[in-house]
Amino acid sequence: NAGVTQTPKFRVLKTGQSMTLLCAQDMNHEYMYWYRQDPGMGLRLIHYSVGEGTTAKGEVPDGYNVSRLKKQNFLLGLESAAPSQTSVYFCASSSPRKTYEQYFGPGTRLTVT
């Protein structure tokens, strides 16, 4: 099993450009999450999904959109990137059948210039 994978691993964007980060998991987990990690701050939840076709806002959702069309995939979109979105993005998944222990992807380092 690959676990949780993220693509791309690195990306540089110019202000105003758009992009989509892809998260995929092969553990049949119901829940998926997108976090951002910034220096001096803990991981912060952007959006999450409790099942295929459903999404919900987290702590810092502004400037991001998400979609969960398939159970195994969770996409994070930036429609018009801003320098404040320079961060490391982590995807995670979990299942209530496994007491919500979260499994993390390797992260995507995004720089917006």
Add this chain to the structure above:
Amino acid sequence: KNEVEQSPQNLTAQEGEFITINCSYSVGISALHWLQQHPGGGIVSLFMLSSGKKKHGRLIATINIQEKHSSLHITASHPRDSAVYICAVTQGGSEKLVFGKGTKLTVNP
């Protein structure tokens, strides 16, 4: 005030030392998680506990629900233990984690 506070923020130790990292939280929880993030960036779950104590190799995690406090201990520390250790909590039935800011541990040979 953060709902999850960790101390210390930074910790430097010599190889072989016993290490303790603390986590305090201000909300009712259903479980507490300890995570490890290596310099390469990957995050792995070390423990999830709701009471008592768990042990895995040289790592021990304890929780005191009444005092809203957890500790992560590392016995016979080794340079490969150098990482950021993150405490996180889930609140009653919630699928969401609330994270502390992490403790950066450096173990020198």
